[in-house]
Amino acid sequence: MRYAMAIDTNLCVGCSDCVVACQVENNVPVGYARDWVVEVTEGTYPNLAIELRSERCNHCDNSPCVRACPTGASHYAEGGIVLVTPEECIGCAACIESCPYDARFTHPDGYADKCTFCIHRVQNGQDPACVSVCPTTCMTFGDMDDPNSDISKLVKSRKSKVLAPEAGTNPNIYYLT
Amino acid sequence: MKEELIISGRMNPHVDPILNTWGWEIAFYLFVGGISAGLLFFSALYVIRKKEDIYPAAVKLAPLFVPIFLVLGLGALFLDLHHKLYFWRLYTTVRLESPMSWGAWTLMIITPLSIVWAASFVKEIWPKFNWWNIKLLNDIEKIVIKNRVSIAWPLIVLAVVLGIYTGILLSAFNARPLWNTSILGPLFLTSGLSTAAALIVWLSKSKIEREIFTKIDLLLIGIELFLITHLIMGFLAGGQVQVESAQIFLGGAFTTYFWVFIVMLGLIVPAVLEVMELYGFHIPAFAPSMLVIAGGIIFRFLMIEAGQITRYLY
Numbered sequence: 001m002r003y004a005m006a007i008d009t010n011l012c013v014g015c016s017d018c019v020v021a022c023q024v025e026n027n028v029p030v031g032y033a034r035d036w037v038v039e040v041t042e043g044t045y046p047n048l049a050i051e052l053r054s055e056r057c058n059h060c061d062n063s064p065c066v067r068a069c070p071t072g073a074s075h076y077a078e079g080g081i082v083l084v085t086p087e088e089c090i091g092c093a094a095c096i097e098s099c100p101y102d103a104r105f106t107h108p109d110g111y112a113d114k115c116t117f118c119i120h121r122v123q124n125g126q127d128p129a130c131v132s133v134c135p136t137t138c139m140t141f142g143d144m145d146d147p148n149s150d151i152s153k154l155v156k157s158r159k160s161k162v163l164a165p166e167a168g169t170n171p172n173i174y175y176l177t
Numbered sequence: 178m179k180e181e182l183i184i185s186g187r188m189n190p191h192v193d194p195i196l197n198t199w200g201w202e203i204a205f206y207l208f209v210g211g212i213s214a215g216l217l218f219f220s221a222l223y224v225i226r227k228k229e230d231i232y233p234a235a236v237k238l239a240p241l242f243v244p245i246f247l248v249l250g251l252g253a254l255f256l257d258l259h260h261k262l263y264f265w266r267l268y269t270t271v272r273l274e275s276p277m278s279w280g281a282w283t284l285m286i287i288t289p290l291s292i293v294w295a296a297s298f299v300k301e302i303w304p305k306f307n308w309w310n311i312k313l314l315n316d317i318e319k320i321v322i323k324n325r326v327s328i329a330w331p332l333i334v335l336a337v338v339l340g341i342y343t344g345i346l347l348s349a350f351n352a353r354p355l356w357n358t359s360i361l362g363p364l365f366l367t368s369g370l371s372t373a374a375a376l377i378v379w380l381s382k383s384k385i386e387r388e389i390f391t392k393i394d395l396l397l398i399g400i401e402l403f404l405i406t407h408l409i410m411g412f413l414a415g416g417q418v419q420v421e422s423a424q425i426f427l428g429g430a431f432t433t434y435f436w437v438f439i440v441m442l443g444l445i446v447p448a449v450l451e452v453m454e455l456y457g458f459h460i461p462a463f464a465p466s467m468l469v470i471a472g473g474i475i476f477r478f479l480m481i482e483a484g485q486i487t488r489y490l491y
């Protein structure tokens with residue numbers, strides 16, 4: 001099993017509902033975010049193209065954050081979800097330095113924190129909060145190892161990319177373009 | 178002109194707009210780790226080569242600083258931890274993939290060893306000192322003095338590991354292109370040895386010792402300049418993020434700091450002063466030494482700051 005997310009950049013309108021949903025669902029401290037929206041404008045005036053992306057931890061297959069962690073607090077859970085166990089974390093920030101996506105931060109309580117793919121919801125068969133709440137349904141969550149899952153079909157049938165593939169982390173968030 | 182404009186809604190403290198999660202604590206820790214590694218290396222080396230009496234400052238006096246340096250370094254590392262109560266978790270596992278982990282273990286072994294090592298020289302510096310007449314301490318001292326050479330071997334290996342570790346701690350981070358170069362390990366090791374040699378020159382009262390350590394330091398400065406050239410050339414031959422990393426020192430934000438404080442004042446000027454000294458000009462020993470040590474400190478601070486600016490995305 002390999003959990004992944006496909007996000008359709010053509011459907012995203014940049015409303016940040018996913019950001020708020022995550023903050024509420026996961027009790028993210030004020031001023032912090034586990035997911036965020038990026039707007040990229042590219043081209044030569046007047047021929048400009050805008051891409052909107054909802055970003056978060058990529059739950060990489062080859063996670064530098066898991067390797068950098070001196071205590072094993074950062075680890076792979078079921079389906080390749082990358083998690084932090086606060087009771088094992090010393091707050092050294094090695095994982096924050098090691099993430100090419102800057103997806104992590106130090107929680108005000110001292111431990112490293114980031115997106116969990118809402119593992120508590122996924123274990124109950126629900127989608128992550130951001131996926132459920134998106135008004136344009138631009139996100140699809142599922143198992144990439146199952147060829148019949150919606151996400152596998154989407155990634156196969158559409159053009160997609162991952163962020164900073166050259167960093168060699170094998171990210172699991174696909175952006176449909 | 179083709180442009181790319183990126184606006185991110187993320188504003189996490191110490192991550193945005195530029196990463197500054199690691200501050201002076203880590204830079205200081207890397208510096209004292211490096212200089213301690215160098216001091217232990219020279220002390221152990223000349224014990225093995227039986228030159229204690231020719232190089233008294235290097236062998237006997239300088240190692241007395243090491244336990245102080247290491248404890249201060251560990252203190253700084255501890256300050257940097259945000260989840261301090263769980264500090265002990267570092268010592269419940271060994272994770273070889275994580276430099277932070279094997280570095281913590283190296284320090285765990287080398288710190289007590291350096292205390293014992295330094296303690297065995299205390300009486301040679303202060304002959305009247307007698308360990309408060311505690312028999313156990315005097316007995317331990319006798320054992321250590323008798324087995325100095327056998328302790329020197331593991332010590333010299335651990336010193337090299339510690340010196341290289343101060344570089345590898347950074348170079349293991351693929352996410353920060355400026356750090357992600359295998360040259361950083363040897364470069365920080367050389368820099369640690371050089372700052373140690375400079376401190377020994379400063380401490381020494383013997384002309385022969387000063388001269389030999391001045392020569393050692395000159396050699397090390399030469400190697401450092403060579404490694405720095407390679408560092409920059411390596412970046413310029415790399416991909417876009419690597420080229421951008423080199424640019425930080427070639428016209429970018431840290432250009433002046435790098436060339437003026439590290440290359441000129443930290444390496445070239447002290448090297449020139451040391452050469453003049455060797456040719457008989459009277460240069461006060463503290464001048465080149467202080468420059469080399471200050472250069473070493475600034476170098477660590479700069480690498481920590483600059484490395485966190487370099488990144489893959491935005």
Ligand code: SF4
Binds near residue numbers: 056059101103
């Ligand atoms: S995105 Fe960053 S934090 Fe998430 S798994 Fe990859 S390296 Fe780790």
Ligand code: SF4
Binds near residue numbers: 068084089091096
């Ligand atoms: S901050 Fe915590 S999770 Fe991150 S590397 Fe350090 S111990 Fe591991």
